[in-house]
Amino acid sequence: MHVYPFSALVGADDLQLALTLTAVSPAIGGVLVRGEKGTAKSTAVRAQASLLPPVLTVDGCRFACAPDAPDPHCPDGPHAPGAPATAGPARLVELPVGAAEDRVTGALHLGKALSGEGAEYEPGLLARAHRGVLYVDEVNLLHDHLVDLLLDAAAMGRTSVERDGVSISHASRFVLVGTMNPEEGELRPQLLDRFGLAVDVAAPRDAAVRAEIVRRRLAFDADPAGFAARWADAESALAQRIAEARGRVASVVLSDAALTAIAEVCAAFDVDGMRADLVTAKAAAAHAAWCGRSDVTRDDIAAAARLTLPHRRRRAPFDEPGADRESLDELLDGMGDADGSGGYEPDRDGSEGGGPDGDRPAGGGPDDDGPGGGPDDDGPDDDGPGGGAPEPADNGSAEHRPHADADADHDPGMPAERAPTPAGEPFRARLLAAQRSGRGAAGRRSRARTTVGRTVGARRSTSAVEPAPVHLPATIRAAALRRDPAAPITPADLRRKIVEGRETNLVLLCVDASGSMAARTRMEQVKAAALSLLLDAYRRRDTVGLVTFRGDSASVVLPPTNSVDIAAARLRTLPTGGRTPLAEGLDRAAETLRRHRLRAPDLRPLLIVVTDGRATSGPDAVRRSLAAADRLAAAQTPAVVLDCETGRFRMGLARDLAQRMAAEYSPVGDVRADAITAAAAPYLQHPRTGKAA
CATH class of the missing domain: 3.40.50.410 (von Willebrand factor, type A domain)
Known part of the structure; x- marks a missing residue:
């Protein structure tokens, strides 16, 4: 299956830069992509994963242990340093919004347990994502219990499972990438802060850029293999540049002046906690490595701050997000250069996040049309999704007609609309x-029978693919109460948990x-x-x-x-x-x-x-x-x-x-x-x- 080339994306400069920086330095912590429908959010994430450097893993290890530094507590270990290893592509693991908890963290291998082969732990998605990318589409729709699991893994770097007779812990460090449409709801502040970078994307308003996007997409749909072949050189060059930058990032010098500038920006921007300072420093170093520099400059700090700070600013509940970007731009424009060389002078093309010669992170296309390859490579608007706060829909109602109903209630002299x-x-x-107990979607308000919460009983299973978790003690008890206790457990013995939570x-x-x-x-x-x-x-x-x-x-x-x-x-x-x-x-x-x-x-x-x-x-x-x-x-x-x-x-x-x-x-x-x-x-x-x- 061919993936749309990352280099062929048009009009997504900020998104490409953010994904590239996390590829250069996975320690940044991931990217949150917010934008309206149809802005190539998922396409960009999947395209960039194919450019990541290969990953060496210990042979036979289901938890992707590195041969030079294996996890001493790996369930498949212990592995001796220098154990045989195999190089493979970096994993892109997709976490569905409706995934069950046992598929995310892993659980007892039910088939082997019921067939008498013994108790064996079956790794979940967090184990598969170790040392790779965990991608959550529509991350704002993720149920709270799954959000809690992600928060624990992101904070501790490990996943622990304690249920159904399983007690296990394994390493779980990954780059978390999430995409979302803000119209469908916002993220919990705790999860929002765990994303190192955040990008707001919107469809370009320039007709020529939009036409180029459609032209390339139609060409890809008509001949995916041929389209990918035409961009193969650009993709190879970009992958090589990412690998070189990843090898260079550890040697980038973050001077005291640069650290002070980062601290001043974060303090002035009124962000919560110290994570903003740490992530900005890591992103600035990654940007310097990407641009081929050995020292962090003000350009690097400015490019990093625009991706790390706006979503971390302490905001009132109903403040418009667009004001954050504007305030940050004003703050950065008023600062001196971190290396003491004076004010900031942007690149000639107006970009602030390019390579050594001012090019965008995506590199040039096969025809050397520039990083986006389009006739006009303007990035997305800075006002957030859709170019600012949505206006009320004009549906012909009285609220949207300036002269509706000239007669006000009970007072002919009152104006029709105030x-x-x-x-x-x-x-x-x-x-x-x-x-009373309902049956609504999992939430935090009324009592309900849900798939998440406290186990209050068991019931007979009606299907092998039910979302409700298996009640293992009740299943064993049902099998034991049969006339022939020595017979193996069958699907008819399965019992599902009755869980009471909130809706x-x-x-x-x-x-x-x-x-x-x-x-x-x-x-x-x-x-x-x-x-x-x-x-x-x-x-x-x-x-x-x-x-x-x-x-x-x-x-x-x-x-x-x-x-x-x-x-x-x-x-x-x-x-x-x-x-x-x-x-x-x-x-x-x-x-x-x-x-x-x-x-x-x-x-x-x-x-x-x-x-x-x-x-x-x-x-x-x-x-x-x-x-x-x-x-x-x-x-x-x-x-x-x-x-x-x-x-x-x-x-x-x-x-x-x-x-x-x-x-x-x-x-x-x-x-x-x-x-x-x-x-x-x-x-x-x-x-x-x-x-x-």
Whole structure:
């Protein structure tokens, strides 16, 4: 199978540089690649793995021990220094998002154990990745229990297994490479910090560069072997240069002036801990070796810092990531040269991460068109994926029409749309946890039967390929209770563990953004509550959505997501004003829950309707809103109605709405943010029973 050549990539200079630096110095710790869909993230990772120098491993060792320094505690050892060894290509091990824990760390060889051949440990993916590359596509979707395993291996350099009668430990040092789309959620801070380098990639906006990308991809798809042959010389030269740089990196001099400059940059950039300083120093030395220098210069520090620092900066939960890169650029531009030679002068072509002659890390193509080989080799934008924070989608709703519904609620002189109200400060939301046990995806909120957690029992296995782990004592006990205990264990004796852990939930806010809700303090606190729920959902791996209604329509401002940055961008630009299409808001919320339930039937939902109960948009507005409430009640949608009506004389419309919805009613008056989350806590319900938790 032919892999797309690394040298043939176009418009991915930062990505190529980051992968190349980790190839030169694996001690950097790996690369996180963040970007929008279709930006060749996976293609680049797989292409670069073929350029890594061969790896010598002890013959017969399943754990890839090095012959000159074998692991003294290797399960297949001990190996004598200088033991026979074989050179092979560096391993690229892919960790699927849905992998089971025993396939990641290894486990008892079930087939041999059940057939009476004895207990034997079967190595997992972490053992295979030792001294190679562990690649996780969509790393932000990795379950928490697998993230914990990666963190342990990255911190200790070893993997330990203690279960099912297995007690074993082996070396597990690898370059961790992850790719992700930030629109689908962010990484846990602990795992994010473990990536030595981080790169934001985006599709080039230059038409000529895009055309060159398509041209090369079509040529590769039409004739993979011929395309690879045309780039063979460039690939060979690049692999040779990586090998030479890897041999040179240990001799690169990191002077006191360079170390001081690195420390000043890290301190000024307000990063957490000391890992940033260490990784920046290693990356700067690798960059110097890649460029053929024996001393670290300011150019090397600048190139390294742009890859090592932005994802480590201490940020507020909803700060935009693009500001990190801009601040770092300003900081680096204001520094003097680390070697005392004065200010920084970029290369003539504007690059800051090239080789000795200013070339990019990918090298030239067969036609010497430069490192990317394209007509214009501009790198990705510096504003992060997609060129900055996403703007709200223009779906034709009232939120996106500047002149929608000139009549504001109850006040003809009120403007149809007011400027977006800023959100209040987010706070730590109370735990919204259902007491009954569900069956949702693994998370950190409500009790559930999952594949990760505490073993509470055993059940008969229905298939040999079930994701639930085998309950070994129960399996042996079932076999022993048969009439013929001496008979070998058969698949009919298999018992699977019943595991109780935590699951995720879906919290959908349906917010009235009409003129009657346009008071600044109301919307400010409503937004603060939504941001707080989102922040809590991010920490607990939950899903949060936001539906708003105003004018004559409703829209899903925030589809169910756990992406903090995108959610914050949507909420900040939420305008208010216009009439109150309550029926449309309830129907849109019901449709959102219905669609999401089809994709995740075990995800328990909670609908929180924030309104004063008034319906003023269109003919028969009140009748249609009550009919929409009846439909929610018939669907047994668990819900809470928060009454935002204020004043001495109240109409009680929100109370009537709650009764029609069969929802809990809570008068919150001025919509205090903490009241929104506190009122929701007791009312999470099980989707099948419809009973309160």
